[in-house]
Amino acid sequence: MNRLLFEKRGDAVYLSHLDLMRVFQRAFKRADILIWHSQGFSPRAYVSIALPLPVGMESRCEILDFEIEDGAVELPALAGRLNAVLPAGIRVLSAYESARKVKELTRLQAEVTLEYDGGIPEGAQQALGAFFTRESIVITKHSKKGDKEVDIKPLLHSLEMTARNQNELRLVCVLSAQNPGLNPQLLVSAIETYLPERKPDFARICRMEVLDDGNTPFR
Incomplete structure (x- = not known):
């Protein structure tokens, strides 16, 4: 599993969970990072944020799981590419692989x-x-x-x-x-x-x- 650690601060705290999901989906696209999509009639990008943050609350430790197409990008370079296109208040701190499940x-x-x-x-x-x-x-x-x-x-x-x-x-x-x-x-x-x-x-x-x-x- 690929995972991002990111923060949500400033005016970004007023983004809802669904808005935040859309922000990241657009950011992956603008950064030319190919996200893996589900199969079927209506394919969906595999992007999942753990523990949705209540609107108005800041965070220094948000977790986002995602899958990318083979060879789409090296993880060490991913944070910089996303930060270049993400709005103010949302910043990726690190991108890495993890075997830990969110239930932990x-x-x-x-x-x-x-x-x-x-x-x-x-x-x-x-x-x-x-x-x-x-x-x-x-x-x-x-x-x-x-x-x-x-x-x-x-x-x-x-x-x-x-x-x-x-x-x-x-x-x-x-x-x-x-x-x-x-x-x-x-x-x-x-x-x-x-x-x-x-x-x-x-x-x-x-x-x-x-x-x-x-x-x-x-x-």
Whole structure:
């Protein structure tokens, strides 16, 4: 399997998963890289992105699997050719072969930055730290199938919090990635639900790393 590691930042965070798929399909074509297509009446390019990223979230560690026609391009040269035609905010970090299956990607590390316009409320860091040590944190998860009560604590493997400056708290957490996964945005939702007086004015989220069960980077 051929695999790309790429980042999605800046204005590119507003691209949906389907838009991102189209961006890469066009980029392969513009870079004259022949992607393997399925057979049949309506051939489709074999391009697959693991763990679709929620709109508005940055990432430094997105994974894309693809297959190219024999002799289409050498992998070491592929990153440069794609980066020359990809839009701002999307950059290929490396291209390589991998035998690892996406189901081995079980955890992810995320950075959640809580921004307070008037400064971090007094005692907020201590209150939030104590909150995330609870044995259970049940919130309402909204989806197309309706609302559902979910305990997110078993899906939160670790969390460290520091004050980046007088206006920002930085949470670095390791979360379950799939089956089931935990969207880092739900950590912010939990704060808004249980500690409304400590809720941030704005939150930024960045997926920092994808991991396996041993907390080793998945590649």
